[in-house]
Amino acid sequence: MTKPKICMTTLEYPPDIGGVGESVYRIAQILLESGYEVHVVVFRSKQRLVSDGSRRRASCKTTYQDGVFVHRIKSAVREAVPEIQDFFTDVYFYLKKLHQEHKFSLFHAFFMNETGYVTTLLAKENNLRVINSIRGSDLHKHIFNPKTHGQAVWILENSTWVTFVSQDLQQRAIAIAPSIQLKSSAFWNSINPIDFAKFTTPPKIQELSGIVIGSTSRFRDKKGIEYLLDACAEISQEINLTLLLIGDFIERERTYWEQEISNCGLGDRLHITGILSREEVLAYLPHLDIFAIPSLHDGCPNALLEAMLAGCAIVGTKVDAIAEILADGTAGLLVEPGNSEDLADALRKLATNPQLRQQLGKGAKQKVLQELTPVIESENWRNVYQQVLPVTSLSHLTGISFV
Incomplete structure (x- = not known):
């Protein structure tokens, strides 16, 4: 037939x-x-x-x-x-x-x-x-x-x-x-399993100090990055950290994001890699202390699943599949979308508790391997x-x- x-x-x-x-x-x-x-x-x-x-x-x-x-x-x-x-x-x-x-x-x-x-x-x-x-x-x-x-x-x-x-x-x-x-x-x-051991450590990792908070995307309006900038700026006054944005902003919004970056006050604590291949993006994930996905709406983003496979401690927003996947608290922390203070509290909690980061990272990897x-x-x-x-x-x- x-x-x-x-x-x-x-x-x-x-x-x-x-x-x-x-x-x-x-x-x-x-x-x-x-x-x-x-x-x-x-x-x-x-x-x-x-x-x-x-x-x-x-x-x-x-x-x-x-x-x-x-x-x-x-x-x-x-x-x-x-x-x-x-x-x-x-x-x-x-x-x-x-x-x-x-x-x-x-x-x-x-x-x-x-x-x-x-x-x-x-x-x-x-x-x-x-x-x-x-x-x-x-x-x-x-x-x-x-x-x-x-x-x-x-x-x-x-x-x-x-x-x-x-x-x-x-x-x-x-x-x-x-x-x-x-x-x-x-x-x-x-998502298919990923062997992160095969990736070479990106050279930029050596330039980053303190707790490394990362996010990956073609950054645009729905990603809520302005709230991540605010949250990191707030807790950087008490915690040594680096915010690593793995990717770049879409061209039509670039002027807006340049303004947000200028106003956030993070200075050299903020690093933006520019557009990378998927393999280059994946190579960064095992080196993050915290993965942040502060989306305002986002369907079921592959970036979240990749971070889970890498065993990252995750902070996500209560939207779409992000909320559904992280709902039980075993694979990450959930915060309200568009709320810089809520996001700062969750980042602070993870940045100061390495045991919790490890626990949530293991939970994230286990969940993605079993349920996704x-x-x-x-x-x-x-x-x-x-x-x-x-x-x-x-x-x-x-x-x-x-x-």
């Missing part, structure tokens, strides 16, 4: 840097192991813009990457600032051509704001089933854009199934589109696909039972 063909649409996919891309890659491999033929279509509206004034025709380039067919769509650039609707028209054209060529069994969109509408529209027009996977900002931030609010509701209502990486996200979606309550599920991301494993996530995705695809399309797959 012919394998069911899955078409996943996403804003990024390795070697692109980003948590969504890493998640899509991981899920694509799960589907491959489950017996599907997997296609990933990559497109992003930012790619319609060019800085050198050049022009180009629309294109779709296909490669074969680790068992997955990867199709990267680029829209045409025919004018200085292409209209967003022109971008989506080009994307739809090539997505439709790919479906005509491969005859997909199911569409699966990641990040509703850009991929969800064009993917769901094509699926509905072809009487095919479609999964939309909500990652975080699509419901925490973009839902407040009045231009796209109605579109988001339409996507939710017209999905065959909707997945979420936290119960908070699921509850917000149900409030917006109550009909999805019976066709949705929430479960965490997973690829085996568990694989079973969750198999359950979703069992709900969405007809039994006749799945009967050849191994490892799945039907009732």
Whole structure:
């Protein structure tokens, strides 16, 4: 029997840097192991813009990457600032051509704001089933854009199934589109074990003094870094510390963050590495005394899972999957989002108690190895696909039972 063909649409996919891309890659491999033929279509509206004034025709380039067919769509650039609707028209054209060529069994969109509408529209027009996977900002931030609010509701209502990486996200979606309550599920991301011993100690570690508090990301508004700056500035008056930001601020917010850094008063106690590869980021984690993730909202961030695997003592905020994962207090401390004093108290508590840091670090590693494993996530995705695809399309797959 012919394998069911899955078409996943996403804003990024390795070697692109980003948590969504890493998640899509991981899920694509799960589907491959489950017996599907997997296609990933990559497109992003930012790619319609060019800085050198050049022009180009629309294109779709296909490669074969680790068992997955990867199709990267680029829209045409025919004018200085292409209209967003022109971008989506080009994307739809090539997505439709790919479906005509491969005859997909199911569409699966990641990040509703850009991929969800064009993917769901094509699926509905072809009487095919479609999964939309909500990652975080699509419901925490973009839902407040009045231009796209109605579109988001339409996507939710017209999905065959909707997945979420936290119960908070699921509850917000149900409030917006109550009909999805019976066709949705929430479960965490997973992470493969990492051998941190294989990484070379970053040279910058030798420059850091005192308690090293670290955070990793492409830092932007939702990450709550201004509250981390405030908290570290407060406790630095009594504790020798270094705040290490592993990554960099996104370019469009750079002026704001330069102002925040100038005003925080940390001076040479603050170090920013700049953008690094994932391997370079991971190499820093075992050398942190405390890992801080002060997000205002954040889905289920891979950065948290990586820090847990490294055995870091973690301070996180009571938002999304961060709150769910750290809720029982065995894997880290939870604080209120946007509360510098609350964050300072938690950092102070860990900075002055090495035994607690060690205890929470061990608890974090144990929890991620037991509860956030690829085996568990694989079973969750198999359950979703069992709900969405007809039994006749799945009967050849191994490892799945039907009732």
